[in-house]
Amino acid sequence: MKNILENINKAFDHRVRLAIMSVLSVNESIDFNSLKELLGVTDGNLASHIKALEKENYISVEKQFIGKKPNTRYKSTPSGKKAFREHIEALEQLLQNE
Amino acid sequence: MFIRENAITLNFKELFNMTKEKYLNDLKDIKQLMNRSSQFLSLSGLSGILAGIYAIIGAVIVYYLIHAHPYPVITLESRTFTFILLTTSGVLLASVLTAVLLSKAKAKRHGDQIWGESSKRMLINFLIPLVTGGLFILLLLKHQYYGLIAPVMLIFYGMACVNASKYTLRDLRYLGITEIILGLLATEFPGNSLYFWAVGFGFSHILYGTIMYFKYDRNQPA
Numbered sequence: 001m002k003n004i005l006e007n008i009n010k011a012f013d014h015r016v017r018l019a020i021m022s023v024l025s026v027n028e029s030i031d032f033n034s035l036k037e038l039l040g041v042t043d044g045n046l047a048s049h050i051k052a053l054e055k056e057n058y059i060s061v062e063k064q065f066i067g068k069k070p071n072t073r074y075k076s077t078p079s080g081k082k083a084f085r086e087h088i089e090a091l092e093q094l095l096q097n098e
Numbered sequence: 099m100f101i102r103e104n105a106i107t108l109n110f111k112e113l114f115n116m117t118k119e120k121y122l123n124d125l126k127d128i129k130q131l132m133n134r135s136s137q138f139l140s141l142s143g144l145s146g147i148l149a150g151i152y153a154i155i156g157a158v159i160v161y162y163l164i165h166a167h168p169y170p171v172i173t174l175e176s177r178t179f180t181f182i183l184l185t186t187s188g189v190l191l192a193s194v195l196t197a198v199l200l201s202k203a204k205a206k207r208h209g210d211q212i213w214g215e216s217s218k219r220m221l222i223n224f225l226i227p228l229v230t231g232g233l234f235i236l237l238l239l240k241h242q243y244y245g246l247i248a249p250v251m252l253i254f255y256g257m258a259c260v261n262a263s264k265y266t267l268r269d270l271r272y273l274g275i276t277e278i279i280l281g282l283l284a285t286e287f288p289g290n291s292l293y294f295w296a297v298g299f300g301f302s303h304i305l306y307g308t309i310m311y312f313k314y315d316r317n318q319p320a
Contacts, residue, residue: 008121015127022128026136027215034215038135088128091121 008094009087011056016041016049021084024059024076032072050074058083138216138266140208142200143315146273146307149193153299156189157292164292174239189299204315216265224262227254248291252281252298267314273306 012018019039023030036046053059058080062073076084133139160182167178198212205212231254238246259274277298284294
């Protein structure tokens with residue numbers, strides 16, 4: 001049991017964090033509001049999960065201005081992409097093992 | 099002793115099944131989010147059917163306009179040409195309007211937004227070949243290659259569909275390929291442009307619109 005769960009990444013154990021990584025694996029980058037609408041979560045909730053992923057160095061943040069409005073975009077880092085891929089592979093393996 | 103051990107195994111198995119269930123749901127969520135975030139899924143099948151019907155009506159009107167024209171050659175200055183232009187513009191406008199309105203309604207039903215990153219991406223990729231084709235047609239008109247206008251419309255519209263299909267429902271890809279083939283055939287058989295145009299913009303839209311309607315729209319909870 002422990003062996004199988006070895007590659008299951010604790011950082012992705014929460015639904016919202018997993019969702020953020022899923023979105024970033026098929027989109028080059030995404031801004032805060034689009035991500036919020038897509039996941040249907042509150043500002044504070046999303047921000048805290050983003051911070052957690054940022055701390056793990058799985059996503060990078062890019063702040064810019066569109067006109068006068070601040071716009072924050074998120075990208076997954078190479079290490080984030082790798083960790084996410086491994087996590088999914090681990091999930092699939094776990095499900096294959098009866 | 100034997101019974102206790104058995105009970106522990108049972109608990110362990112139950113826990114394992116619960117974890118499995120959770121991860122199975124995780125995978126399902128991942129897949130759904132990947133689709134929803136990268137593709138515009140609210141494209142309405144019904145709007146395709148209606149666009150096809152408008153195109154056929156338009157083609158019939160153009161057919162009668164051409165046959166009512168007193169001379170064998172239709173010049174750019176003639177009233178017939180103006181009417182043809184009005185008819186095609188009307189078909190285009192009605193189709194775009196229908197597509198936007200019905201897709202908006204579909205997006206609302208699914209709790210999605212019509213104007214988001216995915217629809218923006220789809221639209222840009224749709225418009226690049228389409229605008230190129232539009233400019234190309236204007237140049238053809240200027241240089242009086244009238245016979246090529248219908249095939250060029252079909253080919254560039256087809257390429258626009260193929261290009262946009264990467265960011266929306268995959269069925270658009272097959273519609274695009276159909277249009278490209280019809281465009282090439284129309285180039286080979288000039289003089290039958292109107293029929294190819296009616297098949298391409300009329301019947302193909304109805305066909306693929308119907309497929310999409312039954313595949314995605316009909317069984318969706320309102």
